[in-house]
Amino acid sequence: MSIRGSCHCGKIAYSLNAESPTEAIECNCSICRRKGSLLAFFTPDKVHLEMSRDDIAVYTFNQHVIRHQFCKTCGCAPFAEGVGPDGRPMVAINLRCAEGIDISKLRITPFDGASL
Ligand SMILES: [Zn+2]
Secondary structure, three states: OEEEEEOOOOOOEEEEEOOOOOEEEEEOOOOHHHHOOOEEEEOHHHEEEOOOHHHEEEEOOOOOOOEEEEEOOOOOOOEEEEEOOOOOEEEEEEHHHEOOOOHHHOEEEEEOHHHO
């Protein structure tokens, strides 16, 4: 099935070729706790951007391994890109920006990113 997600103004939009997630990671690192992201991880082939990357701003910090993407207009951060534990590229989808997902029904797993 296909899940759609976007920033608030709609300039960032994507479709995700995956079953609707039932769980999410809530990370306590310095950026996730500020953004309140609820994350689910997918390989890049599952994620199709429906816009130009010109509308995306990118923020990196620390070891600069994760590219935190956000909308230049509305500031929402629908996803980030980086490398998974196995060294392969991965996309972290912020489920708060995905459509049709009942956030209150997700099984939330805390992740201690602050200690990495
Ligand atoms: Zn936007």
